[in-house]
Amino acid sequence: MKRFQIEIREMRKWSKRVVFLFLCLSICLQIPSVSSSTSPFQENEGHKESSAAGTLKLEHEDAHIVHCSRERSRSAWKIIEEYLMPFVEKERYKVSSGCRLHSDNDLFRDQEQHKLHVDINEWRCGYCRKSFYEEKYLDKHFDNRHFDFLNVSHGRCLADLCGALHCDFVMDSAPRKTKCNPAAAARNKHLCESLADSCFPVSNGPVSVRLHEFFLRQFCDAHTCARGPKPFSKGRKKRTSILYISISILTLMLLPLFYFFIYLYQRGIKRGSQELKRILPSGRKKKPF
Numbered sequence: 198m199k200r201f202q203i204e205i206r207e208m209r210k211w212s213k214r215v216v217f218l219f220l221c222l223s224i225c226l227q228i229p230s231v232s233s234s235t236s237p238f239q240e241n242e243g244h245k246e247s248s249a250a251g252t253l254k255l256e257h258e259d260a261h262i263v264h265c266s267r268e269r270s271r272s273a274w275k276i277i278e279e280y281l282m283p284f285v286e287k288e289r290y291k292v293s294s295g296c297r298l299h300s301d302n303d304l305f306r307d308q309e310q311h312k313l314h315v316d317i318n319e320w321r322c323g324y325c326r327k328s329f330y331e332e333k334y335l336d337k338h339f340d341n342r343h344f345d346f347l348n349v350s351h352g353r354c355l356a357d358l359c360g361a362l363h364c365d366f367v368m369d370s371a372p373r374k375t376k377c378n379p380a381a382a383a384r385n386k387h388l389c390e391s392l393a394d395s396c397f398p399v400s401n402g403p404v405s406v407r408l409h410e411f412f413l414r415q416f417c418d419a420h421t422c423a424r425g426p427k428p429f430s431k432g433r434k435k436r437t438s439i440l441y442i443s444i445s446i447l448t449l450m451l452l453p454l455f456y457f458f459i460y461l462y463q464r465g466i467k468r469g470s471q472e473l474k475r476i477l478p479s480g481r482k483k484k485p486f
């Protein structure tokens with residue numbers, strides 16, 4: 198009986214070992230099967246990407262979108278944001294989507310809004326949270342990975358308005374001394390005035406009339422080869438961010454505290470040295486005893 202029990206125990210042990218081995222073997226076999234199941238997916242994804250990129254290229258080749266510069270579009274948007282929108286918002290005027298300066302007519306607007314500038318050397322993609330050292334790499338990532346967010350259906354390129362909006366004036370840190378081209382100046386002025394007409398129609402009431410006039414002074418008057426007014430004669434209004442304000446307030450609050458601690462620290466050092474001086478002579482006096 199006892200022997201039988203021992204045999205049963207042995208059998209159980211062996212069965213456990215066999216089960217364990219079987220489990221190990223099945224896990225080992227599953228790992229490559231998992232990886233092999235993912236690899237076609239990855240391949241598919243890559244394929245999908247390359248084919249989609251191809252169609253985008255074709256689309257770009259067909260339309261003039263391929264010539265739409267992201268950098269110049271960005272510059273144009275910056276000008277609109279700084280030199281136009283604060284004045285438009287002050288008048289509580291709503292620019293219609295038919296106006297080419299409307300955000301809906303910027304091909305890159307959605308992507309640009311998904312840029313997160315976390316740190317000086319950190320730009321993050323708002324769609325997939327990937328990080329990049331420089332903005333240009335994030336731009337490339339957008340081109341390769343998130344082209345589906347491009348507002349291609351509208352086919353609107355804000356960079357096309359750069360002539361009217363003086364993008365070169367803003368982008369060039371050093372002013373170029375090139376001869377003024379009267380034909381180009383006239384063309385830009387015409388584009389500028391057509392923008393004023395479509396975005397702020399005179400028939401839309403007094404507010405629109407005021408903004409129409411403002412737009413002509415701010416952007417269009419400078420399109421001349423004669424010594425006329427400079428662009429953005431009405432100035433700009435930069436919106437101060439909440440973060441900037443809060444950081445300044447915090448710094449102002451912490452600065453006195455910092456100086457107070459330095460004062461206390463120096464006072465502590467002085468006291469310490471005075472006490473040491475007091476202790477040292479008394480110690481020397483005690484020695485002859």
Ligand SMILES: [Zn+2]
Pocket residue numbers: 322323324325326327338342343
């Ligand atoms: Zn991304």
